[in-house]
Amino acid sequence: MELQVLLLFMIFAAVVAVEIEDLLSSVIAVGAVGLGLSLAFLILKAPDLAITQLVVEILCLIILIRATIKKDLVLVKDGRWLFNTVSTLVFICFFLVLAYFALKELPHFGQPIMRVAKEYIAYGLQETGATNIVTSVILNFRAYDTLGEVTVLFTAVIGVLAVMRKIGRINAK
Amino acid sequence: MQNKEPGMTLIVKTITRLTVGLILLYGIYIVLHGHLTPGGGFAGGVIIALSFVHLMLAFGKEFALKRLSQAAIAISESLGAIMFLAIALLGLVVGGYFFFNFLSKGRPFELFSAGIIPWCNIAISLKVGAGLFAIFTALILFSEARQER
Numbered sequence: 001m002e003l004q005v006l007l008l009f010m011i012f013a014a015v016v017a018v019e020i021e022d023l024l025s026s027v028i029a030v031g032a033v034g035l036g037l038s039l040a041f042l043i044l045k046a047p048d049l050a051i052t053q054l055v056v057e058i059l060c061l062i063i064l065i066r067a068t069i070k071k072d073l074v075l076v077k078d079g080r081w082l083f084n085t086v087s088t089l090v091f092i093c094f095f096l097v098l099a100y101f102a103l104k105e106l107p108h109f110g111q112p113i114m115r116v117a118k119e120y121i122a123y124g125l126q127e128t129g130a131t132n133i134v135t136s137v138i139l140n141f142r143a144y145d146t147l148g149e150v151t152v153l154f155t156a157v158i159g160v161l162a163v164m165r166k167i168g169r170i171n172a173k
Numbered sequence: 174m175q176n177k178e179p180g181m182t183l184i185v186k187t188i189t190r191l192t193v194g195l196i197l198l199y200g201i202y203i204v205l206h207g208h209l210t211p212g213g214g215f216a217g218g219v220i221i222a223l224s225f226v227h228l229m230l231a232f233g234k235e236f237a238l239k240r241l242s243q244a245a246i247a248i249s250e251s252l253g254a255i256m257f258l259a260i261a262l263l264g265l266v267v268g269g270y271f272f273f274n275f276l277s278k279g280r281p282f283e284l285f286s287a288g289i290i291p292w293c294n295i296a297i298s299l300k301v302g303a304g305l306f307a308i309f310t311a312l313i314l315f316s317e318a319r320q321e322r
Contacts, residue, residue: 129278130208130287143272164311
């Protein structure tokens, strides 16, 4: 139920991001989609993916904001420094408390939960017939990952060729 | 006598003639034995691309592009991607889900075993090798175009 509400919210935010005129609002709407995805990972019981998604989303948001609208970024410099400092400290403490509860659930260092990996090690040869267990994971159990990697590489090659060949063709004339 | 030709000196060219075949063969070995020993499509594809990069560095770009033209690079790159996707979709058709290992598993430690995994490795190696060589060629052509300016 929460997942459906979250998906509707993400679709709405994506439509807003495409349709809105203001660049800053568009970037913030993209960030809202990413945060919704992070919450969806949390609901689907994948906390490590949720943490990764959150971190990457924040990084992308910062880069996008700096890259797209570095000119008209409003910076408040004078006045209200007490309010600003106090509110920053309050938010840092708030997120530290949340991070404490979130990180407490992770397995301790050196004691990984090997439930999935144990299955792969025990049944890898029997299920796939490959004696190299890394290949059996990459190309059989987790082949979706490899498909994504291949797609990323394909897109990267096409992008490089599109950017580079334009100059070569103009000079060839 | 050799100075008029593009590429490096006679010593480098002679050594390259000896080694380039071995490098290519080693790349193919890594790809085909990806399910038995460490390695696989990504590593083997890079080694195959490096053998052609070796040719290009030693003999100049015309010689290497005669052996493997840009059209051939584009075709094998796309062919690798389509082959990988086709294997996955064949699994969907034959076995009912994506990336189903529908071929027979065979006996362990044999070359023809592990079902679709060697075919996936071959597809990935085509894609990775052709893609990396295409990027290398594009960068070389780009820098030459820049020097001419």
